[in-house]
Amino acid sequence: xxxxxxxxxxxxxxxxxxxxxxxxxxxxxxxxxxxxxxxxxxxxxxxxxxxxxxxxxxxxxxxxxxxxxxxxxxxxxxxxxxxxxxxxxxxxxxxxxxxxxxxxxxxxxxxxxxxxxxxxxxxxxxxxxxxxxxxxxxxxxxxxxxxxxxxxxxxxxxxxxxxxxxxxxxxxxxxxxxxxxxxxxxxxxxxxxxxxxxxxxxxxxxxxxxxxxxxxxxxxxxxxxxxxxxxxxxxxxxxxxxxxxxxxxxxxxxxxxxxxxxxxxxxxxxxxxxxxxxxxxxxxxxxxxxxxxxxxxxxxxxxxxxxxxxxxxxxxxxxxxxxxxxxxxxxxxxxxxxxxxxxxxxxxxxxxxxxxx
Numbered sequence: 023x024x025x026x027x028x029x030x031x032x033x034x035x036x037x038x039x040x041x042x043x044x045x046x047x048x049x050x051x052x053x054x055x056x057x058x059x060x061x062x063x064x065x066x067x068x069x070x071x072x073x074x075x076x077x078x079x080x081x082x083x084x085x086x087x088x089x090x091x092x093x094x095x096x097x098x099x100x101x102x103x104x105x106x107x108x109x110x111x112x113x114x115x116x117x118x119x120x121x122x123x124x125x126x127x128x129x130x131x132x133x134x135x136x137x138x139x140x141x142x143x144x145x146x147x148x149x150x151x152x153x154x155x156x157x158x159x160x161x162x163x164x165x166x167x168x169x170x171x172x173x174x175x176x177x178x179x180x181x182x183x184x185x186x187x188x189x190x191x192x193x194x195x196x197x198x199x200x201x202x203x204x205x206x207x208x209x210x211x212x213x214x215x216x217x218x219x220x221x222x223x224x225x226x227x228x229x230x231x232x233x234x235x236x237x238x239x240x241x242x243x244x245x246x247x248x249x250x251x252x253x254x255x256x257x258x259x260x261x262x263x264x265x266x267x268x269x270x271x272x273x274x275x276x277x278x279x280x281x282x283x284x285x286x287x288x289x290x291x292x293x294x295x296x297x298x299x300x301x302x303x304x305x306x307x308x309x310x311x312x313x314x315x316x317x318x319x320x321x322x323x324x325x326x327x328x329x330x331x332x333x334x335x336x337x338x339x340x341x342x343x344x345x346x347x348x349x350x351x352x353x354x355x356x357x358x359x360x361x362x363x364x365x366x367x368x369x370x371x372x373x374x375x376x377x378x379x
Contacts, residue, residue, distance in 0.1 A: 023052040025089055026373050028106055030096040033057035034067045036257060037201055040120075040174045040290050041096055042067045043362045044369055051373050054088065058164045066259060082110045086377070091377050092116065098123035099134070101141050107206055114146035114376040118172075118203070121308075124150075124158045126284035146376045149369070151287035153311025170372050173291050175362030180260075181297035183353055184268045185343065194225040194339055197270035197300075199291045200277075202233030207276030207305065209235070209242060213328035214276070216246045218335050225251065230266055232257040263291070266299040272338060273361050277307040278325040288313050293360045296320065296352035301345050303334055313360070317344075319352040 033055055034042055045053050046069075055072040072333045075111065085093075085107065093108050093115045095101040108115035128135045137151070142148070142164040149172045150156045152193030156169050187195070196215070200206040208229060215227045229239075229252065236254070258266070273295035278287050288309040295302050296313075302320040303309050314320035320340055324331040337343075 023050065023371050024091045024350065024373070024377060026051050026053045026092045026094055027056055027088070028053045028094045029056045029091045029100050031058045031103075033059075033061055033072060033098055034063055034172060036063055036066060039067075039260060043175065043177060044172075044366055047070060047363070047366055048370050048373075051092075051370055053094070054090070058071075078107070081107050083314075084114065085111050092373055094118070094373070095131065096120070098127065098138060098141070102134075102137050105141055105144060108146075109144065114379065115144075115145045116149065116376060117141060117145050118149040119155060120151060121155075121287045122196060122284050124155055124162070124249060124285075126280065126282045128162065129283035135162070142168070146379070147372060149372070152312050154230060154309040154312065155287060170368070172365055172368050172372070173360055174184060174288055174293065175360045175365035176290055176293045176297060176356070177362050178297055178357065181267070183297070183299045183349075186299065186349075187269065187271050191340070192222055192224040193370055194222055194272065194276055195270045196225060196227045196272050196335070197230070197266055197295075198227070198274050198276075199230040199266070200275055201231050202235040202290060204280040204375075205277060205284070205286060206231070206233075207278040207325070208239050208276065208353065210254065210328050211274055212242050212246070212275040213241060214253065214331035214335060216248060217328065217332035218339075219248060219251060221336055222339060227252045228255060228266060228270065229253065230255045230258050230263060255329065263294070264298075267295055267300060270300060272303065272335070273300045274303045274331075274335065275305075276323075276325075276331055277305050277310060279307065286310070287376060292320075293356050296349070297356045299349045299353060301338055301348050302352065303331070303338060305331075313355065314352075315355075317348075319348065319355045 061072050081130040092103050095104045095117045148169050151174050160166050230351050279285050285308045305325045306322050307325050323334045
């Protein structure tokens with residue numbers, strides 16, 4: 023089996039299940055992982071082999087020794103780190119872009135933006151998770167023919183279609199899952215939920231995730247006097263997220279472009295909610311409209327609009343007759359475009375193609 027080196031500087035934050043899932047199940051190549059820091063979340067992401075090298079000195083001879091035939095950098099900055107070694111060893115380099123590396127980092131760091139031109143010129147191939155991100159890379163100077171669309175995928179066996187939860191006495195259970203960071207729009211969601219409660223006083227909002235905005239969001243909930251109706255569960259392992267999805271009636275995430283320009287790819291948790299059979303509400307943000315077609319496979323509102331989000335949540339909660347058709351189409355969309363098996367096969371095909379060249 024041909025060996026592919028997958029480089030992720032930190033292996034692996036809890037939120038990066040999408041990277042882990044694409045390491046597994048290859049038939050013709052064997053990915054080996056290189057990281058710069060002690061391996062994280064081993065129980066969550068058991069994988070072997072994972073090599074830790076705090077310094078990159080001597081990496082070229084190490085790559086030869088390990089019989090590596092292709093390099094795969096996860097995120098743009100990692101691609102720039104591997105580029106000199108790709109040149110020295112004449113190994114093909116693939117760089118995957120996932121979000122901040124094509125948005126926030128470009129805006130904040132002119133040096134990084136200039137360096138990307140070199141990466142686009144010398145790198146063999148690039149992957150993106152959405153057409154929206156593909157357009158961004160082309161605007162930044164990446165030749166379109168070098169870009170392959172490999173969408174994020176989920177393991178559909180872990181997210182079987184669940185029967186709908188009955189709504190008793192108007193006790194709707196709304197769920198949102200994501201890092202408590204600006205681009206996830208949890209503040210927009212809390213402001214919208216405050217309005218929703220005027221019409222649906224028994225509704226409850228469950229927020230799963232942790233991050234730098236935790237204190238700010240808790241203060242907001244306190245200010246609106248909805249502490250009993252908004253539950254912060256903190257970060258949960260994947261298996262617990264599956265249970266939360268099965269328990270909720272409706273899934274909402276109000277993603278937005280952060281002030282520093284940071285954007286999403288397409289949140290995997292939206293795919294997970296759709297696969298589970300839960301109606302989803304999100305925003306016209308980045309690649310999300312490629313996943314959710316408004317009133318076909320879910321519902322969309324503009325970014326940063328608590329009023330429009332609240333109206334949409336109320337509409338969906340009052341239109342339960344629409345749910346069966348919406349969730350059926352949503353499941354079909356995920357099966358067609360976001361099955362991890364299909365996306366993994368595309369990635370393996372790309373590995374084999376660049377190695378052949």
